Amino acid sequence: MFKEGRTFSFKKMVSSFWLIVYLVTVLIYVFTQIVITRQYTNNIEKNIKLSVSASEKAIENSLEMIDMYLYQSYYIRTPGSIFQLCNTYLNDEDYVDRHAALQALSHIVQGVQSWTDNVSFDMLYIASEDNGTWLEAGDNESFTVREALKQELSTDSVYLSDSSLGRYMVYESGDSKYLLRVMKFDRCYCIIGLSQKSILDILANARYNQNDICFASDENGDLIFASSKISDALIKPENDGEYVSIGDSSYLQVGYQSESTGYYFGILTSRSAIEGELLGTRILFMVILVITTILLFTSRLFVKRFVEDPITGGIRTMHEIEQGDFESSINVKTPITDFRILADSFNHMIDKIKALKIEKYESELDGQKATMQYLQLQIKPHFYANMMNIIYSLAQAGNFEMIQHVSRAIVNYSRYMFTDATDMVELRRELEFLDSYMDIQEIRYKKQIKLEKDIPDELIESLIPPFIIQTFVENSVKYAFSTKKSCLIKVKVKLSDDKESMILTIHDNGEGYPESLLDNSYKNMHIEGHVGLVNVYRRLQIIYDDKADLRLCNDNGALTIITIPYIDLGSHDYI
Structure with missing residues (x-):
């Protein structure tokens, strides 16, 4: 199933799985919301279109009635038609006939309004030689418009030059606009007006809610009139059935192109109103999403606490054991029996390994102690012989006072010399021992040997193996003084940059180490060769293993650099 060599951490795999499950859930939620919203919007759009279709029929029926009336009046020239009556009124010389024709025309004009409520007014203008005659009928609201x-029409307006049956003209009066249908019959003009209110009232029946905007626009999308104020809006017929942006809001545009007028009538429904209808559905889906999220999160916590954490804890314990910490154990807090059995078996196995390791360690420790004691026996007779030689020389000189001084120094020196070499000592004690040794050497060489110490106060209580400084100081006394009339030995101790190690340097002004020692050959020497050097190196190995380092180099004399782990007496952090 998986490629060979390709591995996954359980934590990463579980986290990725839960993340994928959650993302899939969110995607399903978003997709469902989009589908439902789209479907609901489509249904609303269909309902609005059905309502608009009903309004369209009402509007177009009224317009067709007006066109039919004009058509019959103009083309069907029967007695009693507007055309014939106008002709009689204009051309007949009989006053009675003319008056009867005028009365008949007045009745026709008055009767037009009874056909439909959408006609606001009906006017007939007969351009006779005596300033013309006006016949009119209309509601009170249209009185100002008619006047x-x-x-305007009496002054040969552009309105009177249009004899087309296919278009309506827009006439504006104050805050109101009217659609005018003008028909010319020789010297007679028939004018029928539809107010914007009558058109908007019909469209209002198709509204989805009370906040919908009813409108009429021309073929260029310029707004003619609307039920609410819309600034700088272009409402083009080609956007029918789509959402359009008007100002800061988005609206669903639904309408129709009027064949009679050429104008576009329709309704704008706010997107927020449509989506508001989905609030209940959205809340339901949101609740489902929240519950799903809580269930996923809870199951994720359960798996993390009772499966992932025990596994992670077990891996961490294994790493600690790998680093040598056999006191670690897997502490499982899970109700899953399989993990408990696995943890108990692992801890039992570690206990057995720890017991075997302790047994082996004690065996190795006994061997190390024996080796340390052997190394100590190798170095103590060497120092002791040097001391006796000094006393012998003073006795030959008869300097009994100096013998007393030397004897006191030798006593202090000997107490430290016979310290158990397997123990660690404070740096302070090593320096005190070094002072006693230098007292002896200054007496021996008549103060031609000088020792300088650079030891920070904070390191004076740190722990070191005994004799590691004294061994190299003695080596400097032995070899440097043989070539110099005055021997200067410098001892310096400092911490490493990371504060984890302590660096001890012993530097003299002699001829330096021989080339045979600079290549670390002493590490393979037998104990009889360079006893002090080999002794220190072996003891560092036993005590610190590979955590200590000993380097020999020449820098205007012999320079010894010893690096050991920093152990503060107060911390009790023994190796």
């Missing part, structure tokens, strides 16, 4: 039209 304005009388004044």
Whole structure:
């Protein structure tokens, strides 16, 4: 199933799985929301279109009735038609006939409004030689418009030059607009007006809610009139059935192109109103998403606590054991029996390994102690012989006072010399021992040997193996003084940059180490060769293993650099 060599951590795999499950859940939620919203919007759009279709029939029926009336009046020239009556009124010389024709025309004009409620007014203008005659009928709201039209149309307005049956003209009066249908019969003009209110009232029946905007626009998308104020809006017929942006809001545009007028009538429904209808559905889906999220999160916590954490804890314990910490154990807090059995078996196995390791360690420790004691026996007679030689020389000189001084120094020196070499000592004690040794050497060489120490106070209580400084100071006394009339030995101790190690340097002004020692050959020497050097190296190995380092080099004299782990007496952090 998986490629060979390809592995996954359980934690990463579980986290990825839960993340994928959650993302899939969210995607399903979003997809469902989009589908439902789209379906619901489509249904609303269909309902609005059905309502608009009903309004369309009402509007178009009214317009067709008007066109039919004009058509019959103009083309069907029967007695009693507008055309014939106008002709009689204009051309007949009989006053009675003319008056009867005018009365008949007045009745026709008055009767037009009874056909449909959508006609706001009906006017007939007969351009006779005596300033013309006006016949009119209309509601009270159109009175001002009719008076304005009388004044305007009497002056050969552009409205009177249009004899087309296919278009309606827009006439504006104050805050209201009217659609005018004008028909010319020789010297007679028939004018029928539809107010924007009558058109909007019909469209209002198709609204989805009370906040919908009913409108009419021309073929260029310029707004003619609307039920609510819309600034700088272009409402083009080609956007029918789509959402359009008007100002800061989005609206669903639904309408129809009027064949009679050429104008576009329709309704704008706010997107927020449509989506508001989905609030209940959205809340339901949101609740489902929240519950699903809680269940996923809870199951994730369960798996993390009772499966992932025990596995992670077990891996961490294994790493600690790998680093040598056999006190670690797997502490399982899970109700899963399989993990408990696995942890108990592992801990039992570690206990057995720890017991075997302790047994082996004690065996190795006994061997190390024996080796340390052997190394100590190798170095103590060497120092002791040097001391006796000094006393012998003073006795030959008869300097009994100096013998007393030397004897006191030798006593202090000997106490430290016979310290158990397997123990660690404070750096302070090593320096005190070094002072006693130098007292002896200064007496021996008549103060031609000088020792300088650079030891920070904070390191004075740190722990070191005994004799590691004294051995190299003695080596400097032995070899440097043989070539110099005055021997200067410098001892310096400092911490490494990471504060984990302590660096001890012993530097003299002699001829330096021989080339045979600079290549670390002493590491393979037998104990009889360079006893002190080999002794220190072996003891460092036993005590610190590979955590200590000993380097020999020459820098205007012999330079010894010893690096050991820093152990503060107060911390009790023994190796």
